[in-house]
Amino acid sequence: MRNVLVTGAIGGLGQAICTLFAEAGDRVIVVDRDDAQCRAFAATLGAAHAGIGADLSREDEIIRLVREAEQAHGPVDVLINNAAIGPTMTATADMSLEAIRQTFAVNLTAPFLLTREIAKGMTQRGGGVIVNTASLAGIVPNPKRNAYAASKAALINLTKALALEWAHNGIRVNALAPGYIRTPMVAELEAKKLVDLALVRRRIPMGRIGRPDEMAQGIYFLASPQARYMTGAVLVVDGGWQAFNAAGDASSAAGVPGAELSRPASTTHRRTALVTGAARGIGEATARLLAQQGWRLVGVDADSGIEETVSSLPGDGHRTFQADIRSESEIQQVFAKLAAQGIVLDAAINNAAIADTFMPSIEQTREAFEKVVEVNVIGTMLCAREAVRHMTPQGYGVIVNFASITAHTPFPPRNAYSASKAAIINLTGCMAGELASAGLRVVAVAPGYIATAGVKALEQGGKIDLTSIRQRIPMGALGEPEDIAAVIAFLISDRASYITGSTVFVDGGWTAFGGTGAAFQGELPEPQ
Structure with a gap:
């Protein structure tokens, strides 16, 4: 207690x-x-x-x-x-x-x-x-x-x-x-x-x-x-x-809506969430947590490992789609199949994203720059569009978009990634303002450095120094994928019923820090 x-x-x-x-x-x-x-x-x-x-x-x-x-x-x-x-x-x-x-x-x-x-x-x-x-x-x-x-x-x-x-x-x-x-x-x-x-x-x-x-x-x-x-x-x-x-x-709005006076009754049907980039990392952690909470999961990923991930989730009735979120036809097919099967989405979590090349700006190619924007922004917009088309007739649903601390504090030379994540924050606000009257909520999560396989690969490739990064984080440690999953589980629940258009930073204090030198005071804890 x-x-x-x-x-x-x-x-x-x-x-x-x-x-x-x-x-x-x-x-x-x-x-x-x-x-x-x-x-x-x-x-x-x-x-x-x-x-x-x-x-x-x-x-x-x-x-x-x-x-x-x-x-x-x-x-x-x-x-x-x-x-x-x-x-x-x-x-x-x-x-x-x-x-x-x-x-x-x-x-x-x-x-x-x-x-x-x-x-x-x-x-x-x-x-x-x-x-x-x-x-x-x-x-x-x-x-x-x-x-x-x-x-x-x-x-x-x-x-x-x-x-x-x-x-x-x-x-x-x-x-x-x-x-x-x-x-x-x-x-x-x-x-x-x-x-x-x-x-x-x-x-x-x-x-x-x-x-x-x-x-x-x-x-x-x-x-x-x-x-x-x-x-x-x-x-x-x-x-x-x-x-x-x-x-x-x-x-x-006219008059005093009933939901202003008292909490509406919670839905009794089994809820369904679609998660992109669900094969591994934050997407997998989110899918697993929601499945543990009783949700039915629709896992979408271009990675062939999506089948194995979803099949390992607790519960039954989950769905798997191997699809590239950059492909309009492939994403439309995903939602068409869900509709044909009578599956109603309560939440769509747009997690899929890629990192950039870490090349100096004067050496970056147009193809490399546009690939980041294509996946992180345009792919998110395509998935969000189809989710809106799916959810609007039912009059409810939550869309979660993935931003990043780089949207708040850009990292050179990660200009494409930083720009793409800033776009997500503004996109979330635009959608929230438009769709609230249809009963839909739209929010964004902005993770800091999270201990995923992708981040570890960046360290192994000499792209980042995790010791320096941990010193820059006030809490002195990277977050875990489960930390982001827990925040998402809250945001798509009825407990977050008045939250829309907001971006939630989950970063160990990174974006609050405006000082010089190390943000963590003292000896760094051992990495978990």
Whole structure:
């Protein structure tokens, strides 16, 4: 049983977070300003849970809170910094100094001080998890949210800085950036006529505001072993808001959709996922994990080894196709055969990709450059197109595209690969904004260096130096294919129901690092 401390626990999102962790078997320490309310709510969760009141704008209160919690219940394993002061929608000329300072005291300084105190114990024990509730407002500015948006942007960068500092101690620090959520905070803004939720819904590609339980699922995921190789990351859960950049409405939403008020019933049929590049590496790990979870797999690969891989998966009813994703006719045949067999796809995972030649740009040929783009981008687009044609009539489905850390930080001379993966991130956003109204979600995963046969071959061929690479990774180690598979399993599940258009970086902290020298502090651990 983990000890999970949650601040801002009495609000709508806070209660959803506490409830989810309690249902999962963790001990929850409920923290908010009112001690009596904290204890009363903790009692509703069960006898194992506790409530402690504290004013997080005061450092002495934070120190008392941590001391009291750890003396009574033992070390804190997971800290959720969820408490916040919401936007006041005050014009810039009307901002008061007191309100600005109070917003930063609660939204930024309090998470820092509380994290500092709890990290002392985590550092001694060699591990722990911290999740900060940021906001989409910290990424995409909006008028009259000055102090709130600035404080949330600061919290995001604080998340990354702490993740880098403590990665070698086994402490992971990540953030969740929610869009609009149906909480008392938003209801108050609507009641004061400071926000028009009908207009908000039309601005969101999914056509609705998110539910607290959907945000809680994202936080729970970040605190779970599924996110083992994620630190310094920001998980955006916004219904596609950030992905939409066109003029006019993102949806034709009218009224309050039922899915905004309560969680729809989960599907009862056996789910089916198509995975390209499934013969080995990340594709194989993903297919194997999903099969273990009861999914039916459709494995697609140009490699003849696809038959052996799929035949070794647990469960029955799996399908195998040897096909080149660059061939329009071959991919169309795959989907035509699935349709003829009455197989409905719940997820399509576009994993197939190739590396480039590592040649200096002035020596690269057009053929070599275009081959990378042809496989990594055009092949992905062909598979995605056929998946959309397959899924749209049924009104649901998830498409996962594969980006890379090179989309965020290009690696010379890997220009074709870096460009192709940047294309995937933008493609994902374009598709998400278009397809949300059809009930389809589109997300991207951006792995860092993963210990696959392909990466090992690059090392053996003298293309990369894995010791230097591990020193550049804040966590000091390459990820495993199973780490990426675990993230994909979350993203295609109902638990990620409000995530679309987002790119999830799974890189051991690589893209959070902006310093000089080695990112990993200390002696590198032995490779697994």
